[in-house]
Amino acid sequence: MDDFLGIAELSTKTLEDLLDTAQALSEILSRPIKKVPTLRGRAIANAFFEPSTRTRNAFELAAKYLSADVVNFSSTGSSLEKGESVWDTVKTLEALGVDAVVVRHREAGVPQLMAERLAIPVINAGDGEHEHPTQALLDLLTVRQRFGRLQGLRVAIVGDVLHSRVARSDLYGFLALGARVTLVGPPGLVSEEWREWGAEVTWDLAQGIRGAHVVQVLRIQRERQAQGLLPSWQEYRERWGITREHLGWADPNVLVLHPGPQNRGVEIDSEVLEGAQSAVLDQVRNGVAVRMAVLYRLLGGAAE
Amino acid sequence: MTAENCPPEAYQIEGALVLDPFTGREWSGPVVVEGGRVVEAPSGAVPVRRVEADGLWLVPRLVDIHVHFRSPGQEWKEDLESGSKAAAAGGMTAVATMPNTVPPVDDPALVTWQRSTGERLGYTQIWPIGAVTRGLAGETLADLWRMQEAGAVAFSDDGRPVWDSRLMRSALTYSQSLRVPIIQHAEDPRLFEGAAMHEGAVSLRLGIPAGPAEAESVMVWRDVQLAALTGGRLHIAHLSAPGSLEAVAWAKARGLRVTAEVTPHHLLLTDEAVAEWGYHAVTKVNPPLRPQAVRDALIEAVCQGVVEVIASDHAPHHADEKALPYAEAPFGIAGLETSLGVVLTVLVHTGRLKPIDAFRRMSAAPHAVLGLSYPGIVPGAAADLTLIDPYHEWTVEPERFYSKGKNTPLAGMRLKGRAVATMVRGIWVMREGAVSAACWDA
Ligand SMILES: [Zn+2]
Numbered sequence: 001m002d003d004f005l006g007i008a009e010l011s012t013k014t015l016e017d018l019l020d021t022a023q024a025l026s027e028i029l030s031r032p033i034k035k036v037p038t039l040r041g042r043a044i045a046n047a048f049f050e051p052s053t054r055t056r057n058a059f060e061l062a063a064k065y066l067s068a069d070v071v072n073f074s075s076t077g078s079s080l081e082k083g084e085s086v087w088d089t090v091k092t093l094e095a096l097g098v099d100a101v102v103v104r105h106r107e108a109g110v111p112q113l114m115a116e117r118l119a120i121p122v123i124n125a126g127d128g129e130h131e132h133p134t135q136a137l138l139d140l141l142t143v144r145q146r147f148g149r150l151q152g153l154r155v156a157i158v159g160d161v162l163h164s165r166v167a168r169s170d171l172y173g174f175l176a177l178g179a180r181v182t183l184v185g186p187p188g189l190v191s192e193e194w195r196e197w198g199a200e201v202t203w204d205l206a207q208g209i210r211g212a213h214v215v216q217v218l219r220i221q222r223e224r225q226a227q228g229l230l231p232s233w234q235e236y237r238e239r240w241g242i243t244r245e246h247l248g249w250a251d252p253n254v255l256v257l258h259p260g261p262q263n264r265g266v267e268i269d270s271e272v273l274e275g276a277q278s279a280v281l282d283q284v285r286n287g288v289a290v291r292m293a294v295l296y297r298l299l300g301g302a303a304e
Numbered sequence: 305m306t307a308e309n310c311p312p313e314a315y316q317i318e319g320a321l322v323l324d325p326f327t328g329r330e331w332s333g334p335v336v337v338e339g340g341r342v343v344e345a346p347s348g349a350v351p352v353r354r355v356e357a358d359g360l361w362l363v364p365r366l367v368d369i370h371v372h373f374r375s376p377g378q379e380w381k382e383d384l385e386s387g388s389k390a391a392a393a394g395g396m397t398a399v400a401t402m403p404n405t406v407p408p409v410d411d412p413a414l415v416t417w418q419r420s421t422g423e424r425l426g427y428t429q430i431w432p433i434g435a436v437t438r439g440l441a442g443e444t445l446a447d448l449w450r451m452q453e454a455g456a457v458a459f460s461d462d463g464r465p466v467w468d469s470r471l472m473r474s475a476l477t478y479s480q481s482l483r484v485p486i487i488q489h490a491e492d493p494r495l496f497e498g499a500a501m502h503e504g505a506v507s508l509r510l511g512i513p514a515g516p517a518e519a520e521s522v523m524v525w526r527d528v529q530l531a532a533l534t535g536g537r538l539h540i541a542h543l544s545a546p547g548s549l550e551a552v553a554w555a556k557a558r559g560l561r562v563t564a565e566v567t568p569h570h571l572l573l574t575d576e577a578v579a580e581w582g583y584h585a586v587t588k589v590n591p592p593l594r595p596q597a598v599r600d601a602l603i604e605a606v607c608q609g610v611v612e613v614i615a616s617d618h619a620p621h622h623a624d625e626k627a628l629p630y631a632e633a634p635f636g637i638a639g640l641e642t643s644l645g646v647v648l649t650v651l652v653h654t655g656r657l658k659p660i661d662a663f664r665r666m667s668a669a670p671h672a673v674l675g676l677s678y679p680g681i682v683p684g685a686a687a688d689l690t691l692i693d694p695y696h697e698w699t700v701e702p703e704r705f706y707s708k709g710k711n712t713p714l715a716g717m718r719l720k721g722r723a724v725a726t727m728v729r730g731i732w733v734m735r736e737g738a739v740s741a742a743c744w745d746a
Contacts, residue, residue: 008509086629107629108511109583116582128631130511165511193508 003115006131007172026289039068045098062291121298136169137290151178159218184208212250310743314338319358325664326680337687340730361692369400369670370615377406382620390640390707391428392734395723397688398429404463410435410446412454431457460487476536485537495519502592521547528555540564544591565613568646585633612669616643620709638709648721691725
């Protein structure tokens, strides 16, 4: 593995290895001194061309816990505003001697195009509506920790699937590891086409989450309403919002995930988010572990 | 260029199979050119040079009625000289240039300038298309008649549609008093808003913002209805959607004055090319590359004559612009120098069309669309001729293009057949791939 661009291109074996590595590394996170020397002397650049606090923080902490140095670049106030191309920006980071670059960009494919231009590894931290592979890793790890397996689990991904890179990466990951995936959302925000890939597709929340062991709740973007894709938030909540009442359709031991940040009272209610079935804090902690695993695998040189 | 500086010569082209879509005749026999025209026999006043053309095809007046030469205003992408040379290299003896330049060609003076510059350069004939609306703003009609008098061969706001139904009605109505058609770039701006490729399985996988084929066909259906209402002449540019084919067939069945063109890239490629090129914007074109079933329908429509014209939509861009992330990069494929090769590869060598019928779509048919006449290879006709080696296999190497635009997803592909010599008004402007203003012996 030279780069980490998407779940779709990973073998099942690699995916499982990454989860095993993340599981092992997650133990570091419960130590009082969270530092191992694995990547001492290595430098990681976080190149975020789209705002993100959560993912960037997780990558930064993951790098630091592995003793790597981190340089953060974000497009606000950068040379980009002077017209520099994204390629020149990352080329410059490479010339500065960083050992890997973590990229977030609002357009699909940018990490892949960067990987072609750079000799150092490129890690996709979310590209447009394409993939968000480390998010899928942390979701997979969180579910595996809770159930001890992924094989045979029923997973529902609920919301604006069409515009979601999280949904795509989750779909590939859960399917690859043997879960059954149902995509649930309003007409126009889920595509029938995904049946071809092995997912079930429905507009009906009750049907979509019936018996589900895992419900991944996608963030609904405010702009979908302005684009004419959705009626009011009230109507969205009543049809697709994950309320305590709606969650009654799922398996009694259902695990609720949300990639964050949440619109409370729209796609998810606070009482669910803060309830016993919610795994959002596990997700955040695992977010650091899986990013450590990816950095370790690309730069540590140990895994094969 | 050559005309004044070279000693006058006559040419006797021998051994070629002559394919003349204007007369429908095919024959083997010498074609003689003197004084810029086809003649019965040399007059004897000037030396006669014999041109051996065994195994080649000779076709008159190949034209490409949809090209972007970017001048005035965007000469870093293309200019009239580089574009004209690309036309000569591609075997095209005339091109119709789209008016979406900076400023746009919405004024007779710019029409005159483009046309006369083309004549001065001499590599191909430049037939300017004028803007339908002033400044391409889609608000008020440009001075269509004055532009026509200056030499405009059609009107279009290409690059964008005339989306206002009332204005489109006006343009079609007004065009009845003209000799030329309104060429529509059919695209519902809201249905394709923010889109960078065709909406389907491939866009879903790649996560690239996409729009449906109906973004085109809803406007084609509206426009054929307006053609029925007005009796005006409508030509659909770069048709690429099944619904558009149905609309054009509907219009033709009713005897409306509606014609259409497809591009070689829509006949050759599908949206899978976007995945194969891995997010490189070289595949980004508007209308976008479509799935295989649509490609098959377009080929069938060309063969059946529902679509009568093939035109390249040659859209050169600078490499730095095409290197932008997919959604930010401009739309367009530089197609002038591959058009003939694609048509031969996809339509002729597969046995789908007879050679003369394939060439009709790039000669007689576009003349009819523009209301222009050309007699074919008969004495007195302007000597606009292309010699084609139909079996020459070659690899597309954009770095060897005469066009400034190297942006093509055909790069590296093998094509079968290409132009080997182009003559414009009796002067050889391209021989064996080399475009030159030099005299024969130089
Ligand atoms: Zn167009």
